[in-house]
Amino acid sequence: MTENKRILVTSALPYANGPIHLGHLAGAYLPADVFVRFQRLRGEDVVYVCGSDEHGAAIVIKALKDGTTPQAIVDRYHEMAEKDFAAFGMSFDHYGRTSSPTHRETAREWFRTIAEDFVLKTERQLYDPEAKLFLADRFVIGTCPNCQHPDAYGDQCEKCGSALSPAELIDPRSTVSDATPELREVSHWYLPMGAHQARLEEWIATKTHWKSNVLGQIKSWFTLGLGDRAMTRDLPWGVPVPEDVAQAAGVDPEGKVLYVWFDAPIGYVSASREWAEAQGDPDRWKTYWQSEDTRLLHFIGKDNIVFHTLSFPLMMMLHGDRGAKYVLPENVPANEFLNFEGKKLSTSRGWAVWLGEALEAFPADYLRYALLRALPETKDSDFTWADFQAHVNNELADNLGNFINRTVAFCVKYLDGTVPAIEERDDVTALFAAASEHAAALTLALDECRMRDAINELMSISRAGNKFFNDAEPWRTRRDDLAHCHTTIAACLQLCASLSIYIDPFLPFTAQRLRAILRLEGVRDSRPGGEGELGWAEAGGRLLSPGHALGEPEILVRKVEDAEVTAQRELMEKRAAEAAAAASGGAPYTPVKDDIVYDDFAKLDLRVGKVLVAERVKKSKKLIRCEVDLGFERRQILAGVAEHMSAEDLQGATVVVVANLAPRKMMGMESQGMLLMAEDREGKLVRLEAPSEPGSTVS
RNA sequence: GGGCCCAUAGCUCAAUUGGUCAGAGCCCCCGGCUCAUAACCGGGUCGUUGCUGGUUCGAGUCCAGCUGGGCCUACCA
Numbered sequence: 104m105t106e107n108k109r110i111l112v113t114s115a116l117p118y119a120n121g122p123i124h125l126g127h128l129a130g131a132y133l134p135a136d137v138f139v140r141f142q143r144l145r146g147e148d149v150v151y152v153c154g155s156d157e158h159g160a161a162i163v164i165k166a167l168k169d170g171t172t173p174q175a176i177v178d179r180y181h182e183m184a185e186k187d188f189a190a191f192g193m194s195f196d197h198y199g200r201t202s203s204p205t206h207r208e209t210a211r212e213w214f215r216t217i218a219e220d221f222v223l224k225t226e227r228q229l230y231d232p233e234a235k236l237f238l239a240d241r242f243v244i245g246t247c248p249n250c251q252h253p254d255a256y257g258d259q260c261e262k263c264g265s266a267l268s269p270a271e272l273i274d275p276r277s278t279v280s281d282a283t284p285e286l287r288e289v290s291h292w293y294l295p296m297g298a299h300q301a302r303l304e305e306w307i308a309t310k311t312h313w314k315s316n317v318l319g320q321i322k323s324w325f326t327l328g329l330g331d332r333a334m335t336r337d338l339p340w341g342v343p344v345p346e347d348v349a350q351a352a353g354v355d356p357e358g359k360v361l362y363v364w365f366d367a368p369i370g371y372v373s374a375s376r377e378w379a380e381a382q383g384d385p386d387r388w389k390t391y392w393q394s395e396d397t398r399l400l401h402f403i404g405k406d407n408i409v410f411h412t413l414s415f416p417l418m419m420m421l422h423g424d425r426g427a428k429y430v431l432p433e434n435v436p437a438n439e440f441l442n443f444e445g446k447k448l449s450t451s452r453g454w455a456v457w458l459g460e461a462l463e464a465f466p467a468d469y470l471r472y473a474l475l476r477a478l479p480e481t482k483d484s485d486f487t488w489a490d491f492q493a494h495v496n497n498e499l500a501d502n503l504g505n506f507i508n509r510t511v512a513f514c515v516k517y518l519d520g521t522v523p524a525i526e527e528r529d530d531v532t533a534l535f536a537a538a539s540e541h542a543a544a545l546t547l548a549l550d551e552c553r554m555r556d557a558i559n560e561l562m563s564i565s566r567a568g569n570k571f572f573n574d575a576e577p578w579r580t581r582r583d584d585l586a587h588c589h590t591t592i593a594a595c596l597q598l599c600a601s602l603s604i605y606i607d608p609f610l611p612f613t614a615q616r617l618r619a620i621l622r623l624e625g626v627r628d629s630r631p632g633g634e635g636e637l638g639w640a641e642a643g644g645r646l647l648s649p650g651h652a653l654g655e656p657e658i659l660v661r662k663v664e665d666a667e668v669t670a671q672r673e674l675m676e677k678r679a680a681e682a683a684a685a686a687s688g689g690a691p692y693t694p695v696k697d698d699i700v701y702d703d704f705a706k707l708d709l710r711v712g713k714v715l716v717a718e719r720v721k722k723s724k725k726l727i728r729c730e731v732d733l734g735f736e737r738r739q740i741l742a743g744v745a746e747h748m749s750a751e752d753l754q755g756a757t758v759v760v761v762a763n764l765a766p767r768k769m770m771g772m773e774s775q776g777m778l779l780m781a782e783d784r785e786g787k788l789v790r791l792e793a794p795s796e797p798g799s800t801v802s
Numbered sequence: 803g804g805g806c807c808c809a810u811a812g813c814u815c816a817a818u819u820g821g822u823c824a825g826a827g828c829c830c831c832c833g834g835c836u837c838a839u840a841a842c843c844g845g846g847u848c849g850u851u852g853c854u855g856g857u858u859c860g861a862g863u864c865c866a867g868c869u870g871g872g873c874c875u876a877c878c879a
Contacts, residue, residue: 326806439807483871483872484814504841506838
């Protein structure tokens, strides 16, 4: 590790078809950010890149369904991700996107370089003639030949669990357009991974320090035998296959793009190029990617293991055979998944905590702390709002926050807020020895990406501080042994100053506030390009000299109230219920009626009316009697809406009225028209506003 | 169907790779303290290490089987 001159860190590119949630953070982002900030504070030469993954069929299909363009979708989620990541304190050196020109150029260069290693194959694939898209098996549904389940997927029936191929389905249909898919012949370039399995196995054999879940997964792939993997797709969205390569192979390049899993990892490289350009040194990225002594780490979730440990490394090896050599990952510390309140995360079922929303309710550092405590390092873990509250209140606030607060408050209240002189004393020596022991363990854990262990060591430091404070009893010695009291507080203040560095990778915002309270200057910022002579190595030393004036004491970590976490839980429950209603159990949309010609529509006379009087009709469940001003006359209209709104809701409203509906008697009263209302799938009525003057026609 | 990971205190996790009585933190209970965010410090309760068998002087650790949870199975990116 020490022989490495620089560190290159990547986090999996988030797919730009939805917002960032806490599951993303726990897997690939927060651990990487902690690691990177730590290395920067240590003075290591580190570059951290990430970006939005913006290609692929899923985005095209989402665009079709939403009636918009892929570009509009990726723009939206790219912006959202950037904003949420920044608010969460992610400290990328560069956050790119795979739709950028640099990326297109980079990915095409890679494809061109290793094109000779690909195998061109022609196969039959499902095509949706209506959406004009080739379909993944997953996007075809039909009746299961085994159990007759009507909605079996093209790859598997979820009812009986049998593995299927789309051709076996009875009455197959596209989930995109409902059209019947047809088989078409297409040619694609395949990466023949099986041919290079021995080479990959040899390389993986050297990675004995990798996590067992990662190695196990890889072993499983090897046992299965690596196969050919298509590196191109027929899609209207993506990086186009280089035309010269296609023409040389006798293939029409029209509509052919690089497969997202070919182009996404290259996104790390193109993000680095963009970073280098922004640094004013366009070739600088090569120093990191194309040298042996770079320590490359990919932070990912477990679903990405195969791509980061087998296919991308193979791509790098092949690129190295024919062109520039790339450094292979030193480690791929994949995390497992985070569950929420005991249930699997599912964006379609509305079961997730969106980062943007969580940040509206709580400071980023609280979320960072609780997530680090619940990090799925060895197995799936569970995030509950109760645990979140307990971790923040009992550990962050009571242990760390309170140690700092009691120290600073004591100094300000009784010692003029001036750092006192420190004298030699056995318990102080013991305190610093204990602290540096924990700091050494903390350092090792951080360097090995064991974040849960790291945070344990961190909390042990402030726990030791609390014990020292208690045992030394400065509140008593300030009356009978002032020098003793001074030394106690000075020691605690030194510890606080050290903590402002130790907590920085985990809690960057709190660390800065703490330094402001201590008026501690010169500590290096853990964000990219941070300057300052004080770093991780200086953390154990004397950072505050006697006579130094402290700033205003301030509560660093406030407690999370019961009501706050209850609100979050309820928000999740509500969203899940909505999603469930919308998905299956919910009422279907009312089918569209048969076509009418314009003349049929023109027979309607729609007018704007103002409701002057609205009152419930006695003995009627549904009716509200309205007197409506149509400008030219005043009418009595009976509206059957009392189950959905009160008379007061209608009073004074400007609404759309069917003015030429034949009068009709209800409950002994005549209704001279009809008020238009919107009715949703659940049958709920909402009034239509017509902000115009009474009597206006509506067409 | 096949492969892989995981299972230890009420909860979240350790256990130097087979070696003393299986340890921490949180929760809970008792005591102390009062500088501090009803914070802090000390003490305590809680375990047939998922189940069944095997190897061994010795098994949480190795082997076989079973049960349960999870992931992957190549187009969910």
